[in-house]
Amino acid sequence: MMAEPSAPSNRERPAARRRRLAIAIWTAWIVAVAATALGLLAPLIPVFDLINNLRVGLAAFTVLLLVGAFFARDQRLLRPTAALVLVQAGFLLLPATRAGEQDAGRAPTLRLLTFNVHVGNNRFDEIADYVLSSGADTVALQELSCAASDELIPKLKRHYPHAFVSPGDCFGIALLTKRPMSMTGQVIVAPRQRPLLVWARLDWGGTPLAVTTAHLIPPIAPNDQASQVTRLINHVTGLKGSQIVAGDFNLTPFSWSFARLNNTGLGHHVDYRTTWTPLWAADWLPPILTIDNVLTTRNVAAMRVIIGPALGSDHRPVIADLALTK
Secondary structure: OOOOOOOOOOOHHHHHHHHHHHHHHHHHHHHHHHHHHHHOOOOOOHHHHHHHHOHHHHHHHHHHHHHHHHHHOOHHHHHHHHHHHHHHHHHHHHHHHHEOOEOOOOOOOEEEEEEEOOOOOOOHHHHHHHHHHHOOOEEEEEEEOHHHHHHHHHHHHOOOOEEEEEOOOOOEEEEEEOOOEEEEEEEEEOOOOEEEEEEEEEEEOOEEEEEEEEEOOOOOOHHHHHHHHHHHHHHHHHOOOEEEEEEEOOOOOOOHHHHHHHHOOOEEOOOOOOOOOOOEOOOOOOOOEOOEEEEEOOOEEEEEEEEOOOOOOOOOOEEEEEEEOO
């Protein structure tokens, strides 16, 4: 008779589990490296910018791999996984080098509020009350439904007499200000003829100031979004002097497209050094997708950034106190 195989010893079982864990981590490590490499191809293939937009999630994933490598007790796995974590940390810190000037000690001279109202939102009285109580000098609104154009804008125009509203197929953008507008304009994009941006030139204490509010298409249409970023950049570079560009960019500061905006001389002011309050989506998602932002030229500094309450939208209002520097 043949002897029955002996049961695995207690020592063999943990060792086998660690081997299986190491194999799983090596597989996940290869996936993470491949995703990181593909993100670097975003300048050539826009769809890969989706990876860069989710950079925080990818970094958290690599940290989990490092923890798993520690439990697997595989020295060959620990070093490359730790190196990958450091690479992801570098990507996370990179936007800090492109941030706009911060100067908390300076007295602000302009308060700007930007808010994606959300096209299905009808809490117009609450929104109007918040905007009017904010003390904002200039208000930028995105995703204005036809109802919002008819009901919300008239409530605000009593206090913001200078307004440029582009309804855009009931998916509009508006720029409202207490200061006169010497010039205005807009960029409309196909196929639905919706506004990509509206802008106005104001007088800021004797200095001309161009204020633009933009709403880009989400990254699920990466080629169209890249095209819209190019049109926004062309608009910004075509203007001279001090500029503020605010709105819902549908981009995080980690994306290549956002870096393109920074490279035109626009520094951003909403990041994790400023606030950890969730922006998008306001009601349920942790603060990993900061897609609403305020960007300025280098001669404009931010004193502080305030994140407002949830007002029926999947975004929250952003208020920036700004000052002109010399």
